[in-house]
Amino acid sequence: MNSSSFCFYSILVTSNIVHMARSFGRFLKGVQSFTSLPVMRTQLIHPPTCISPRSALRTMVALPLPFFSKPRDFSLPNSSWGPEMLRLYNHYNSLTEVEAEGGEKQEGPWQRLPSYNRSLKYAKGGLYLSKIIQSKARLFTRNMRNPGAAFEYVLFVNKEEQRCVCIFQAGYLLEGPPGYVHGGAIATMIDTVTGTHASQLSEAVMTANLNINYRSPIPLGSTVLIESSLEVREGRKTFVSCKVTSTNGSKMHTEATALFLSVNVSNLLLGA
Template identity: 70%
Template sequence: MLGLSVMRRLLISGGMRGLRLQQLLSEETLRHLQTSPHNTRHISVISTVSLWPFSSQPRDFSQPNSSWSPEMHKVYDNYNALCDTDIENGEEKRGPWRKLPSYNRSIKYATGGIHLSKLIQAKARLFTRNVKEQGATFEYVVFVNKEEKRCVCVFQAGRLLEGAPGHVHGGAIATMIDTVTGTLAGFLSGPVMTANLNIDYRNPMPLGSVVLIHSALDRIEGRKTYITCKVTSTDESKLYTESTALFVSISVGHLFGSRN
């Protein structure tokens, strides 16, 4: 049970702004505070203060922007059309694909992740979104097909990802493979962490090119989720990279540094 002294410290530190008082306290504690004349003033103060420093409506970084090439727009529009909702026999029917907003975390779209996402939604962006300049690094959008247990990422590599002259750095490609395969694993299995990532580079990827990162579920064994991945040109005629990945389901405590 949170006492008033604890609540005061939370308010002073600003460490939990944005959560409603009812989300922090049990019903018993709320009744105790509300029925005590001494606590009325404190409740008024606490209930009117924002308890979470982060925006409740984070920006979606996977929306089209001026840095996207015509090819990026074309492929995006193609997959986005598959996400459209149709009305059939008076009932709303969703397409087989779903675009995943590129917020700080996509965990709320994972199995059982909606409650966890409220705790870890943060102002800081994912590693791939840390550069504010549009088009300089990782421009991408992920579409997932839950029925087929696979996803496709449309990826455009920016100028800061150069490795060999004129080509994308292998580490940047590995980052995107880890991001996309991890997104699919998390979507299907809930919170996961990368346990193993094997990559075979088949052809160098030209800097600034647009590619497709195809990921699919191989199998799930207990806490282990196995994903296959390949990176191709948008017409799928050229193979750049092949990969296999293993993700292990984790408890919520691991995300907050708990060893229990």
């Protein structure tokens, strides 16, 4: 490529970048009524008269657009967690890293699983649900606005031991018998823990069978441990056992067994 063609190419690229930046500025101007961010409003009301390609790209990257916000991880501590919940969280979280020889940190035997309140929803036949339903859809156990009102929990998985431990604090909206947790809420948490564990072992799974034996009621507002262990895997089938105990292990609240079937993700999304 000679110098004249290189110069023409550089001018063309610069022109395209400036055009992209100005188009992006017009786009932002169209949505300024939907945001109150002072930085964005300043850029829209007082647009630069001259912009270089480098500053144009830097501006596009740095703009604080609301739809790039990071989702909340509900498995992290919040103000509603009681002392026992925090103690157990700190205990298992300390096992996610170990100190190797030479003082370096490396991955430990346990791994904390992040938890969010939204997932992409599909209707049967592969049709998207309406935009309104999609925008309001929330994971059942993560749909409460007030921290501590219902399901407060965090899961840790140990792949070597093929075990999963959930620290669960039952909120005041989960009452069944006076002063105790509703049996359906306990079943929900058992399904959540065993299903999450099975998905770590076999990728996408669906619950095929869940058998629960209630031994003693769980006091409302208390913290318990829900432990899931792999029993056997046979083809598409994953069998796990589960127990719900007091945090010191002295009391058995619930025992359960569950069967999960591996599913094809594409078939699941298409409703097949």
